[in-house]
Amino acid sequence: MGRVQDKVVLITGAARGLGRSHALRLAEEGADIIAVDVCKDPSAAHYAGSTVSDLDETVELVRKTGRRAVAKQADVRDRAALAAAIAEAVEELGRLDVVIPNAGINPVGNDLPVTAFTDTVDINLVGAINTVHAALPHLGEGASIIIIGSVVALMPRFDGMGIGGPGNAGYNFTKSMLTEYADWLGVQLAPHNQRVNVVHPTTVATELMQNTTMYKTFRPDLENPTADDVAGALHAVHGLPVAFLEPADVSHAIVYLASEESRFVTGTQLRVDAGMINKLAAGARPGA
Numbered sequence: 001m002g003r004v005q006d007k008v009v010l011i012t013g014a015a016r017g018l019g020r021s022h023a024l025r026l027a028e029e030g031a032d033i034i035a036v037d038v039c040k041d042p043s044a045a046h047y048a049g050s051t052v053s054d055l056d057e058t059v060e061l062v063r064k065t066g067r068r069a070v071a072k073q074a075d076v077r078d079r080a081a082l083a084a085a086i087a088e089a090v091e092e093l094g095r096l097d098v099v100i101p102n103a104g105i106n107p108v109g110n111d112l113p114v115t116a117f118t119d120t121v122d123i124n125l126v127g128a129i130n131t132v133h134a135a136l137p138h139l140g141e142g143a144s145i146i147i148i149g150s151v152v153a154l155m156p157r158f159d160g161m162g163i164g165g166p167g168n169a170g171y172n173f174t175k176s177m178l179t180e181y182a183d184w185l186g187v188q189l190a191p192h193n194q195r196v197n198v199v200h201p202t203t204v205a206t207e208l209m210q211n212t213t214m215y216k217t218f219r220p221d222l223e224n225p226t227a228d229d230v231a232g233a234l235h236a237v238h239g240l241p242v243a244f245l246e247p248a249d250v251s252h253a254i255v256y257l258a259s260e261e262s263r264f265v266t267g268t269q270l271r272v273d274a275g276m277i278n279k280l281a282a283g284a285r286p287g288a
Contacts, residue, residue, distance in 0.1 A: 005030035008032045014071075022250075025252065026098075034069075036076075047213065077122050082130055096138040100145075101131040104171075109165045116166045124170070125173075147196070147197070149175045150201065151273045152171070155280070197267070203234055237279070239275020245272065
């Protein structure tokens with residue numbers, strides 16, 4: 001307990017899924033939370049977006065830990081509105097120590113229009129950059145920026161295990177570009193004793209992965225596939241015997257990178273991937 005005591009953490013996409021999980025784990029370790037979410041359906045995706053009730057629930061859960069929480073509805077694509085929301089929240093909580101650009105979408109399917117690509121780029125890449133840049137004026141020495149990537153960023157031109165369509169292409173592109181962005185930004189911020197790292201999860205049990213459209217991309221032979229129906233395919237690509245991680249499995253890594261335990265860790269691409277990259281690399285080696 002107390003690993004991030006009295007730090008103030010900004011998290012986008014905080015209404016549910018990984019964002020909520022990060023907020024709760026950090027609050028349990030002593031952090032106050034600025035929870036930002038747009039609370040709307042993503043226009044390009046086949047799954048429902050978060051709601052105001054979801055965001056309110058995140059705030060309530062954080063407050064039950066005894067920590068403070070401020071909720072802000074803002075679209076990460078709107079830099080001005082996002083900057084205003086962050087400034088208001090920082091004024092209320094008094095400081096900002098950690099930034100986690102977590103908001104993102106992953107619309108899949110070859111039936112989607114090209115706007116699925118552009119929407120994904122605008123939210124996942126431009127939105128993450130907007131979040132960091134709007135937060136930078138509020139960050140002091142020792143600040144930590146933790147960008148949420150994806151294991152697909154570490155696979156060149158990866159097509160998502162056969163998942164196609166412009167939205168998924170946009171997802172893979174944005175996660176790859178965020179790794180580059182973090183590397184370059186980290187060098188610029190290091191002299192100010194500010195750190196930038198990326199966490200790359202594999203498949204996680206959130207709405208982003210656990211929806212009917214995503215299941216059908218893995219099991220097109222079934223009319224109504226479930227998570228259990230795709231488990232075999234996901235087990236096959238992981239080194240460890242798991243199909244989906246729980247959100248908390250990723251949040252444990254977030255707590256480490258937000259804490260003083262990692263004060264000399266910057267420029268890291270941290271995989272929380274159940275051994276997927278190792279397994280794929282081993283399979284690519286001659287004689288493997």
